Amino acid sequence: MEFKDDATAFNGAKHAQFADKGRMNQALSVLLMQVLEDAGVPTHFVRQLDEIRTIVKNVEIIKVEVVVRNVAAGSLCQRTWFEEGAPLKEPLVEWFLKDDALGDPMINDDHARAMKLATSEELAFLRSEALRINEVLKPFFLKAGLKLIDFKLEFGRLASDPKTIILADEITPDTCRLWDVESGEKMDKDRFRRDLGNVMESYAEVLKRAEHAVHR
């Protein structure tokens, strides 16, 4: 797995390069994989090869992008009655079909089953595992002074044992929304999406805080 300096948004319509993004994202993602493994969540992580490449387990990716939301933001606010920043009483889980050509549309369990993306049992596991990951990441980011607003995960079936599904994705400011606990400032890819500036400064700050939090 290689972490790139490229940034894309709006299904590829907007793109840019940010020096050092790949290195910082890998450092954060590797750190978070360790936090998750320590909490008993199996991940695809094997070992770091260099600053931007990680050896990961061989999996068949499940074509369901799993989104967990703690606070309303982004597309949820365009699609529903929630205003940005509205806390959700319970974490909300969404499935999106992993298909760029279709623009990763939202799907439900029936669609996932009908397209043979996953069985009912696998979908139930994806849901419970994503919520479990949320329960690990939420308090960890809080220690880093960051509110975990929402995040996207992909999972995969182990090539050596397809019945075993593991987390097989990066976890970075590209795939999570993270807001500063005090100021509410956005510290994630929304800085790029919405042209808020200081994109890499925020990514660096998130990494720095996470590195401190892991030692506390």
Added chain:
Amino acid sequence: MEFKDDATAFNGAKHAQFADKGRMNQALSVLLMQVLEDAGVPTHFVRQLDEIRTIVKNVEIIKVEVVVRNVAAGSLCQRTWFEEGAPLKEPLVEWFLKDDALGDPMINDDHARAMKLATSEELAFLRSEALRINEVLKPFFLKAGLKLIDFKLEFGRLASDPKTIILADEITPDTCRLWDVESGEKMDKDRFRRDLGNVMESYAEVLKRAEHAVHR
């Protein structure tokens, strides 16, 4: 409840008037309510007032539009991998938020609960009741030489007893996709949406066939 001659499509962007549509739709809908009541499905129907107006029970409408699909068509084919006409192994159920301003977006159980549209128990009931209605309508339309491709339903909580949820919607070629069993010809609102012509001729044919089927 009044059945109008107006036709709208694409969330109101396209509209027209069709003489006699209201009368024909009411006649078909009343007939189908009777078919459903006879099969033990409670509906909002009380009695016909005149050719275009029906007295219905007082309900609080649940803001979840329930779609049941037997064959892929319409928006499903834009959003997923199914080609129009592809049979679905099992009926597929979708929820849409009843909100014209938002364009009736698709939602899932978590959204419905978070927006307090319905409880988990109510959603489970909507699903099972919609599938039960499908199992009544599918063979009925087949007797009429029509394939029930998909349909949209709304439900409501009885004003006099909000714990009781009943079907509270029309069932017409405006809300169902119906294809001729032999030719595959579309006999529903898609004739209007896609400018296929003979819109009212098809609605009249559906009504005529349903009236014959009910006596068989």
